[in-house]
Amino acid sequence: MDSKGLFTKELDKSVLEEEVDFAVHSLKDVPTDLNEDLEIVAVPPRVSSNDVLISKFSWKELRPGATLGSSSLRREAFCNHHDKGLKLKPIRGNIETRIQKVMNGEIDATIMAEAGLVRLGLMNHVKYRFSIEEMTPSAGQGAIAVITRKDSLKKEIIQKISDYYSYQEVLAEKSLLNELGVGCQWPLGTSAKIKLDGIELYSVLLTKSGEILSKVRLKGPIKDAENLGKETGKIMSEYL
Template sequence: MIVGTRGSQLALKQTKDVCADLSKITGQDIEINIIKTKGDKITDSQLYNMDSKGLFTKELDKAVLEEEVDFSVHSFKDLPTELDEDLEIVAVPKREAPNEVLISDKSWDELTEGSTLGTSSLRREAFCNLYKKDLQLKPIRGNIETRINKVKDTSLDATIMAQAGLKRLNLDNNIKTIFPLDYFTPAAGQGALAVITRKDSDKKEVISKLNHYQSMQEVFGEKSILKELGVGCQWPIGAIARFNNNKFNLYSILLTQEGEILKECNETGSIKDAEDLGRKIGMIFKDYV
């Protein structure tokens, strides 16, 4: 089998982990094909100022559709809300920690007015404004190591990142603060991976054995909020689903870029109804966007 992936260190680590697990099932080695996406080529612009649909996935989708590769591995949060009709997410491996984290020599409370924080995320910008930190927000792009180094070399006082990527690359010693999920709510799907094949693929059945049902239902619930709204990066939205003690809870918050809370929703129900709960929240949010 052949897998398609982006070429960043994180993307390769994620893909190699998936391939290792799949090789245990099939007993076969999997060839890795690195594919450069449009998002990898653009390094000087805020993501939310661009047409972000498929920014990090379109070229990989094309490779899967044209049978250059058998499947692809993505960070779930990078996926557009609508997949090509001939593609399918056949597996979501067990989710890593979805939390947001602070990378800085200073604590969150020590970041005073005028401190520089790097982010190209509209959602992270909105949360910084929500907590009235009066930080000087600066665009930042690049891989995880690049962003960490910009803090270390004092180009920035801080940046905010996903805990999952740092853990996967064994760089979590750089974390200053792990934010609670209800304080700095992550992007829909954060911490999870998506394994995508063609709907008619003869490899689909074996690849689907990588799926972790709870993780899939959590992120499908979160993404269904955006799908119902028909938005991606255009609005600051945090969403997190958790399944604990046989209870499935989906929380989401909609903000303005300036940090005003437009609406918060919290829905509880059966894990099998995750997408219905997400659609319910999305319908409520429609009145505010």
């Protein structure tokens, strides 16, 4: 059962029923098929979208047979792609619980989003920071979404905390998901970055066993962020 999805929907239900004015989510957990009466009205400045390794060992020191806890299809696929011979085990619980399982020796390592650790002040547990190419993040990772009703009178107030560049980055990434029709059951990593000359979207589609099906890097004007995601999706859809 997708506990994140359930939690997200419960909060959105409270917004729809006007019990609360808005809900705050990790943007990567927001479903692509958001209720038609809701909208993302603000994306505050984004934190790092990178993944990090939590372990007593560095990434190079993890030997074949070492246990890595993960509940992410994407992270498992990238681990398989790197062909380290790791033993992948499902893991549940909040950030602190997962860290504790590593520190207690229940598993040798786990991989998490750096943003959550930054926000909770737990970066001292990070052993290695993956580059975007090594472990391409999920769409929206590192960003926060503030959701309200489309007819909310509070929209103008909330929109003031939104960061234009962060919004355009996640727009490109989420547009890729929409184009592929995902929630896609294929492992997919995507990362948009604002550059001096525009926006760049880097995306990787893999099989569960770690074979790379498609790797796309497109650049364009910032105002074309949404189209960049759609174009990437059309290229990748040929491999599904």
